[in-house]
Amino acid sequence: VVAESERELATALCRKLQPSVFGALAFYCGSPELAEDLTQETMLRVWKHWESVSAMDRPDRWALRVGFNLAKSGWRRRAVERAVAEIRVVPPAGADDPAEALAVRAAVAQLPARQRAAIVVRYFNDLSVADAATVLGCTQGTVKALTHQAVLKLRGLLAVEITANREECLD
């Protein structure tokens, strides 16, 4: 699929994209294992469509959109629903997962799917409202509304004062 000469470029891009795609999907799915599977599948798509991906200005947006679409399709959607339902109860903290991290993941999991996706691409992936709208396939107004609702809910769930100085009005 990818010519040998292009392989290094594709590898470099995947290496760059992988942490952000994986992180976003881990929050969205509530399961690092499922996120790893989805990220792998996303990276496969990058290689498969390298000719077009290599010509993109923002392959990160494309990869995120592919990842979210995969998570919302077919059997994976049901797997995501199950994983999210399980993580809503905060598990005991382990050495690699401090209590704060688990509490945050559990709180994000309690958001509705669209709010979850919006908050993740806006505040984990640091995308602008316009870019987030492209990734999520909705209008910018929808992104703002979803993010606004999500932040308000997270404030309540985490019982901390969250600052989210973005384009959305959080009052």
Next chain:
Amino acid sequence: LTDLHDLLQRAAPLPPEFDADALVHTLVVRKRRRRGLLALAALTAAATVTIVAVGATHRDTTKRPGIAVAPTSIAPTPTDSTPMVTTPDGNQAVDAMPRLPDTAVHTLALPAWIDRVDTAIDGSTLWALGCSHPANSESGNGDWSCVSSIDVDTGAVRALPSRSTDPVITRVTAGAGGVFVLSNAYDGSPYHVTRLDPTTGAHVWSVPVPGTSVQGDPKARLRFGAGALWFSQGGHPVVEFSPADGAVVASIAVPGYVETIGSVDFAFGANDVWVVGGESGTAVVRIDPATKQAAVVADSGPGFSQSLTADGGLVWTTRHTTHQDLVRIDAADGNRLRSVHLPTYDVAAGDGQTWFLGYQPTDKAQDGANRPGVVGRIDPDSGRVIGIAEVPIGALDDVGLIVHGGKAYVIDTTAHSLAVVDPGA
């Protein structure tokens, strides 16, 4: 104040290392698989999956019921290899067969204590081994000394409030208004056949099976049919019991029958009792219930059979060697009409319908519950596979196929489920 971006960054799990080699490997494997699937699709388009009669050169017209025949190894015939899709292990690719139209599959959940497969159906009541009993509750397992009934219409399960005289029941069968169980103690004592009242579980009678001594893994079979109870453990006489009082009606020596390691099975035709079974035992034996005479009417050579069924003048059995075959026998003249290789584990027939239970050969390595399985329906006249329906099945030792009332039932004691396959839905 906590910045949401920082909070999420801190909370994100560590990403895995990116492995380009693994990615390339996956792409190559998928590409090969896709090529294979395309080839499979092309073959499927041309394939007509049929069970064919053995040609005239393979038919031994001297065979008649009641005449013992020597084992015959039947090699695949040219007609067997007419377009069909085969897997690397030589079996016919069940998953390439057409799906049964208008067939509904719904699954009823069973309790975990229905833990071993042997079933008998009587009306809408399916009898199965295992029950929930306080005496064994601490183990978390089912009690092996009692049986349960399952209403196949509603899925309601009722443990029969009764225990056998021996610790373990290995077989259950039903008929003539009774439930009959075969039990043993694994201590060298004989098998016992016990008649239970299907409502109260009360023991009506219990008798030892003469000449038996059970140690190790018992494979004996008890079946009700042709108005009587029939017992066989292979290599020994077939014993006929009266269902009324447990009296031994006959002890029938079976010619050419070997000591069994595999399963034994009975089937009942209009005027015949059929028995097959055992490692190295593919001999199909016909017993005339009137004269009590037994004869081998077909022997498909090396291998073993695990399942036998009869309906509408045809007898069907599975043959396991390196392949699996479904063998069709004409009950009238004993002629063998052989199938192509078909990954069958069980075969059952009734009310003009013949079904086989198989598995998806491409997923054969997959263990545990919900392994992809199929039930397929066969046109008994032409032998053509009409189509298949997918059913979730676990380990093959823990599944059983029953055909009754125009439906097929697949019980799975690994997945604890009963799949009801309704071809008329």
